[in-house]
Amino acid sequence: xxxxxxxxxxxxxxxxxxxxxxIAEAANEKAFTAxxxxxxxxxAADVAATxxxxxxxxxxxxxxxxxxxxxxxxxxxxxxxxxxYDNTPLPIGYGQTISQPYIVALMSNLAALNPGxxxxxxxxxxxxQAAVLAEMGMQVYSMEIIRPLAGTAxxxxxxxxxxxxxxxxxxxxxxxxxxxxxxxxxVTAAAxxxxxxxxxxxxxxxxxxxxxxxxxxxxxxxxxxxxxDGALTTRQILPVRFVxxxxxx
Ligand code: SAH
Numbered sequence: 001x002x003x004x005x006x007x008x009x010x011x012x013x014x015x016x017x018x019x020x021x022x023i024a025e026a027a028n029e030k031a032f033t034a035x036x037x038x039x040x041x042x043x044a045a046d047v048a049a050t051x052x053x054x055x056x057x058x059x060x061x062x063x064x065x066x067x068x069x070x071x072x073x074x075x076x077x078x079x080x081x082x083x084x085y086d087n088t089p090l091p092i093g094y095g096q097t098i099s100q101p102y103i104v105a106l107m108s109n110l111a112a113l114n115p116g117x118x119x120x121x122x123x124x125x126x127x128x129q130a131a132v133l134a135e136m137g138m139q140v141y142s143m144e145i146i147r148p149l150a151g152t153a154x155x156x157x158x159x160x161x162x163x164x165x166x167x168x169x170x171x172x173x174x175x176x177x178x179x180x181x182x183x184x185x186x187v188t189a190a191a192x193x194x195x196x197x198x199x200x201x202x203x204x205x206x207x208x209x210x211x212x213x214x215x216x217x218x219x220x221x222x223x224x225x226x227x228x229d230g231a232l233t234t235r236q237i238l239p240v241r242f243v244x245x246x247x248x249x
Contacts, residue, residue, distance in 0.1 A: 122172030127153030
């Protein structure tokens with residue numbers, strides 16, 4: 001009986017061998033998951049160290065959960081996959097970068113969104129920030145001015161299962177009026193002023209997070225809050241360095 005079972009099992013293994021590549025991939029995924037958990041620890045330490053400036057000692061658990069879940073290694077070029085869980089920005093081509101994970105977590109936290117909220121992102125880039133927001137349960141509308149980057153981001157987001165992200169190629173300075181108004185707006189490229197169309201597409205009670213400053217000067221991450229009566233207040237959070245918001249169509 002044991003012998004029969006033995007032969008049966010070997011026959012099955014022989015008939016349906018698990019390919020080496022699948023084994024290697026499972027091992028990689030395990031390593032990436034561990035690296036992601038370590039990255040989230042590093043982000044938590046950065047948050048605590050900057051707690052005074054950012055007005056929080058720790059991140060919203062929903063942000064932490066999303067950062068632990070989204071596979072950043074899928075959003076960077078394959079040759080950078082082994083650096084995907086370093087807490088640094090990385091090049092994604094066309095002179096653009098995927099933002100530093102700490103900054104992605106911080107911007108997601110500052111926007112103070114709730115599941116189901118509509119959020120506009122200006123500067124899709126790799127699609128990673130959009131995926132983090134989608135993972136948190138937001139309805140994400142994201143605009144990118146460089147068409148090939150939008151194409152790659154669309155493919156990655158679909159492959160990773162983030163179907164609730166809508167993308168559009170265009171100049172995000174003008175926002176996406178037909179889809180507004182938004183509960184939150186996250187701008188991931190620096191402008192020398194806050195684009196008025198974005199302010200008008202922000203709902204009362206909504207928040208916008210945007211780096212403000214010239215490309216060669218220190219930029220400030222600014223939190224804009226619109227109160228229930230539509231009055232605006234702004235607060236400078238931290239010095240940051242983002243690629244510029246360009247104005248080509
Ligand atoms: N959020 C991205 C980081 C993107 S870097 C990520 O998670 O990977 C900033 C992006 O903004 C770049 O891809 C750049 O092409 C884009 N961008 C610059 N100016 C823009 C504009 N006016 N409208 C839309 N996107 C713009």
